[in-house]
Amino acid sequence: MTFAVRAGLKKFNIEHNFEVKNIYEYYAKWIREGKLKPNSDWNKELGIKFTCQDPCQIVRKSYGDEIAKDFRYAIKAVVGEENFVDMSPNFSNNYCCGGGGGFLQSGFKEERLEYGRIKDRQIKETKADYVIAGCHNCHAQIHELSKHYEGNYPVIHFWTILALSLGVLGPNERTYLGDDLMEVNVFHPETAM
Amino acid sequence: MSETAIKLRKREKTSLFDQVKELLPDGGNLNLCLTCGLCSSGCPATGLVSMDPRKMLRMIALGLDEEVLASDWPWMCTMCQRCIYACPMKIDIPQLIYNIRAQRPREERPKGILGSCDMALKNDTNSAMGTNEEDFIFVVEDVLEQYQEEQPEFAEMQAPIDKEGAEFFLNQNSREPVTEPDEMVPLWKILHLAGVDWTYGSKGWAGENYCMFLADDDAWKHVVQTQTDQTHKLKCKTYLNTE
Numbered sequence: 001m002t003f004a005v006r007a008g009l010k011k012f013n014i015e016h017n018f019e020v021k022n023i024y025e026y027y028a029k030w031i032r033e034g035k036l037k038p039n040s041d042w043n044k045e046l047g048i049k050f051t052c053q054d055p056c057q058i059v060r061k062s063y064g065d066e067i068a069k070d071f072r073y074a075i076k077a078v079v080g081e082e083n084f085v086d087m088s089p090n091f092s093n094n095y096c097c098g099g100g101g102g103f104l105q106s107g108f109k110e111e112r113l114e115y116g117r118i119k120d121r122q123i124k125e126t127k128a129d130y131v132i133a134g135c136h137n138c139h140a141q142i143h144e145l146s147k148h149y150e151g152n153y154p155v156i157h158f159w160t161i162l163a164l165s166l167g168v169l170g171p172n173e174r175t176y177l178g179d180d181l182m183e184v185n186v187f188h189p190e191t192a193m
Numbered sequence: 194m195s196e197t198a199i200k201l202r203k204r205e206k207t208s209l210f211d212q213v214k215e216l217l218p219d220g221g222n223l224n225l226c227l228t229c230g231l232c233s234s235g236c237p238a239t240g241l242v243s244m245d246p247r248k249m250l251r252m253i254a255l256g257l258d259e260e261v262l263a264s265d266w267p268w269m270c271t272m273c274q275r276c277i278y279a280c281p282m283k284i285d286i287p288q289l290i291y292n293i294r295a296q297r298p299r300e301e302r303p304k305g306i307l308g309s310c311d312m313a314l315k316n317d318t319n320s321a322m323g324t325n326e327e328d329f330i331f332v333v334e335d336v337l338e339q340y341q342e343e344q345p346e347f348a349e350m351q352a353p354i355d356k357e358g359a360e361f362f363l364n365q366n367s368r369e370p371v372t373e374p375d376e377m378v379p380l381w382k383i384l385h386l387a388g389v390d391w392t393y394g395s396k397g398w399a400g401e402n403y404c405m406f407l408a409d410d411d412a413w414k415h416v417v418q419t420q421t422d423q424t425h426k427l428k429c430k431t432y433l434n435t436e
């Protein structure tokens with residue numbers, strides 16, 4: 001996890017000769033450089049709306065607004081500019097979803113869901129159909145919020161929708177997609193299990 | 194607000210207050226707190242178990258260490274740092290929370306976090322789900338082979354483990370190899386299409402780090418050291434976090 005590595009190297013003075021980066025910066029870079037060529041045409045008629053969770057550990061606590069911009073640049077290239085809706089507040093001022101800091105593992109479920117009430121409201125206010133979560137803790141927590149507060153919005157990893165827009169997302173790689181996207185742009189449908 | 198009346202007593206020498214003053218020379222001076230409440234008003238944990246960040250700060254400033262240490266609230270603050278962002282004095286409340294967590298005897302800290310950290314210490318993979326090197330290599334190779342066969346466009350796709358000199362050392366949350374291995378594939382495909390030179394490490398591949406959340410310095414350091422050593426061993430230029 002980005003923050004644990006960066007903060008750990010610093011806090012414990014661990015000598016190292018490599019850079020610590022996060023993949024969201026690179027998704028954007030690879031798209032800008034033309035190494036990845038996502039196409040958002042699949043969503044032209046569907047018009048499915050997406051919002052995203054800026055993970056505290058990556059944005060506010062590590063690379064700041066720059067990486068949040070990269071994240072959005074990549075998302076828009078994949079779902080179409082007009083199909084992205086931001087939460088408010090966002091970027092470095094975003095609310096934590098409540099899955100971080102070990103809260104998901106600490107056993108205080110009722111309090112954790114209460115903590116996430118703000119996040120759920122923020123998401124519903126965007127009227128987005130999907131949430132793209134930037135990390136696993138966010139993914140698990142927001143997924144649970146979606147069920148608990150009955151918004152029932154699917155919560156996905158970015159790699160899923162990026163691969164879909166690249167035309168290479170197979171039928172068995174769609175665990176978190178909603179029914180509306182299960183049949184869209186399926187790569188090798190005959191391999192369905 | 195709290196149901197029990199707050200009783201004041203003299204602050205002790207080794208109080209949380211003094212500790213924090215020492216630990217945080219520039220960010221943690223509690224005397225700078227203006228009690229404006231901006232931290233609390235923007236904190237999603239405000240109100241849980243009748244606590245909020247400003248109240249916790251005041252209790253520490255008043256020397257109410259016992260009450261603070263007895264509260265479970267420090268495990269409900271996610272250390273998300275939004276309060277620092279909002280605070281006019283940039284007071285580092287999450288660092289304070291970390292120190293409060295660390296004051297609790299290790300075995301009394303929340304079992305789920307404790308268990309995940311201990312699991313990560315079992316293998317050099319650092320996997321909080323206890324996946325060892327062999328199991329990880331097996332899953333990756335097995336899934337890769339299946340996709341290479343079934344989707345001929347990706348016959349040349351790789352998911353290298355311990356490839357020396359690769360540009361990127363990539364980590365992976367344990368959840369995928371353990372519970373939903375097909376979820377690793379979209380990322381492999383993306384890296385393949387972008388022509389990225391990357392590798393996992395048989396050691397240190399797991400991206401999660403619950404030892405930090407447990408506020409266990411030695412264990413946190415151990416995990417980062419393992420990741421560092423493997424990245425050095427493989428001579429990778431960039432340690433790339435997938436989350």
Ligand code: SF4
Nearest residue numbers: 226227229230232280
């Ligand atoms: S925002 Fe800062 S100054 Fe204001 S009450 Fe909170 S800690 Fe004190």
Ligand code: SF4
Nearest residue numbers: 236270271273274276
């Ligand atoms: S770090 Fe803790 S106290 Fe500060 S805003 Fe986040 S949850 Fe609240």
